[in-house]
Amino acid sequence: xxxxxxxxxxxxxxxxxxxxxxxxxxxxxxxxxxxxxxxxxxxxxxxxxxxxxxxxxxxxxxxxxxxxxxxxxxxxxx
Numbered sequence: 001x002x003x004x005x006x007x008x009x010x011x012x013x014x015x016x017x018x019x020x021x022x023x024x025x026x027x028x029x030x031x032x033x034x035x036x037x038x039x040x041x042x043x044x045x046x047x048x049x050x051x052x053x054x055x056x057x058x059x060x061x062x063x064x065x066x067x068x069x070x071x072x073x074x075x076x077x078x
Contacts, residue, residue, distance in 0.1 A: 001026065002025075002026055003022055003023065003025070003026065004022070004026045004028070005020050006021050007019070008020065
């Protein structure tokens with residue numbers, strides 16, 4: 001946590017800040033982590049991540065089922 005100075009009155013012609021306010025106890029995050037924090041706090045749902053996970057799960061299930069069927073047939077032949 002940190003104390004942050006925020007410009008409350010910007011002078012566009014001189015490109016200077018005319019008035020500053022101190023905001024205490026502020027959490028600072030990098031710009032790269034803002035999207036992940038927003039997703040965490042707002043309970044977001046990412047369809048792309050769900051699709052990747054679902055396809056991966058179904059692929060492993062199909063591979064396991066096919067392997068089990070092949071092994072079963074090989075045991076029946078012997």
